[in-house]
Amino acid sequence: MLAKQERLSSGVDPETRWGQARRIRSPVGLMVLLLGVILLLLWISIALGSVPITFSELWQALWGQGDPIRQTIVWQLRLPRALLAQLLGAALGMAGALLQGMLGNGLADPYLLGISAGAGLAAVALLTWGEWTAWVPLAAWVGGVLTTVLVYGLARTRSGLAVERLILAGVAVSALFGAISSALLLLADERVQVALTWLIGSLSGRGWPEVRVSGVYILVGLGLGWAQARALNLLGLGEEMAVSLGIPLVRTRVTIGLVAALLAAAVVSVGGLIGFVGLVVPHMVRQGVGSDHRWLLPLSALAGAALLSGADLLARLGAVELPVGIVTALMGAPFFGWLLRQREAGQ
Template identity: 45%
Template sequence: MPARDALRVNGAGTGNGAGTGPAARTLAWRTALLLALVLLAVLLAVSLGSVNVPLPDTLRGVWHGLRGQTLSGSDVIVWQLRFPRVALGLLVGASLGLCGGAYQGVFRNPLADPYLMGVASGAGLGATLAVVAGWPSAAVPLVALAGSLLSVTVSLALARSGRRLPPVRLILSGVVVGSILTAVSTYLLLLTEDRVRQVFSFTLGNLAFGGWRQVGTVLPYALLGGGTLLLLSRALNMLQLGDLTARSLGLPVERLRLIVIVAASLVTAAAVSYAGIIGFVGLVTPHLVRRVWGGDHRVLLPVSALAGGGLLVLSDLLARTLTRPTELPVGVVTTLLGGPFFLYLLRQTRDDA
């Protein structure tokens, strides 16, 4: 197949959109339906909890909060307690979904996820160090963020071969570095067994302490890194043709791979530092989106962000309500939902092959 035709097939043509005609309208309707479902999930998550707030009161509380009016009664529950938690879940889920799609594209591997380069293990080690050292709880996310970025830096350094970053070496270095950091974290926990519960609360994912300050901290990372990934979506389409073909078309493959990994790792590190390690959102969401919306990264990445945010908001709602008055770690819910669903997708893929 000629390179120009291959580019059109893979959605990396020179047009300004992902396509026109009936197919584009179908994608637009599907995206609009997904957006409506996500908004409904947000409203339900803000309304339901240990104290249910009627939907009209929920909308009124959000409106009063947006306008900066004095809050009273249920407005306080809606705007100061639940809505920031839901906003953080939406932001973290969108970050994981977007980065999962970018990782799967840059590695051309459907099993890639945002934690591939050791982000989760680095965050876990950072959080463990902060807890074991007895540092203030406000320092835990910062140390976790530093651990994530350090882990990615070491993985990239080990994977580099001259000026190249071979995908296989990247994957292997990420797995090895992650395993080593996890072992160190486990050893530290064995030394201070009385702090295990606090560390597990982080490693299993938890949005319970989400507030407007956390949202404001994660948002710049998501906008900067996520915006970079969206700008590179067409280049990711070209990369699906293979490194040799992409290079022949003038694509700087190694530079692209490095930028995508750094941007996605930065977004993921910020997300997990304030929400803990939440599994399967970044792995399952792009798979589902790819089956319904197709493999064009110009569509895949933003829709994966939208679907990932909705999935995490619903998961957190289940975590808060299934075992009331206690809460489940949201990472447990996403794993229980995402694990079987991912196995189903693998089974369907095998049957279709």
């Protein structure tokens, strides 16, 4: 009884709707491991490519020494792209953890709920018009927020927010906005190739301007998202318990939804529609540290950074460079099918 009260007072109860999750001994150890993987992937991403760069050459280039061509490759081409992949992965990982924790459903992520599609539609609209490209990040965020409101409205019932309706509404909205985006592409002329990359999800040609633009939004969103850890832990105890402990349900869910929309829109504004990262990463992290969002949120960000960095590395090391969105879909779609089978077996 005392242990139960202690868990409730901290906002963490492993016997929630997520069930008893297997935990590792030290979340700090997992954090250190992920940081090491991120740094390793960063080095590999910079070193490997059509022009291989050794460790000594990389070290010299980072300090502005050695071959000027390799300095250009490192500083202007590979380093900003590698950093951008990790920033976007962190945003998607935390956005998925926020939505799954808020809804208590492991099928939620910005891609499946239509948030990314709404942000992508706004971005494609401005890109095809060609005169408002400087406003693409802001338009993507507004599109993501408005889509979040629309999906919530479609899923709301008299008894509250129905999770199954929310997912179905997200799929329907994604299909609708995808069709509109395709129509805009058909009406576009010379900018169709640029706009098409937003629908596929690609980091090709991205540089420091994209890092600076998205980095501000993502870092702010990561901080705001981590601040919701206690509220998410209390929501995991059930709506009645959360209200009794002082959590305003509507305001809390709106806040979490807006933060997730901010993170997803920041990704779409520079990388396009990159799916399944926000779905896969929180499940992987939850198997290690359980459902305590004080650890789950930052570790999901780190794991997302590592996953998307690895996916981008795979995308550009083949004979033909693939959009990173295709690689994440190839990795995430089988996991989504496995997750559905697991949920069916658990019923």
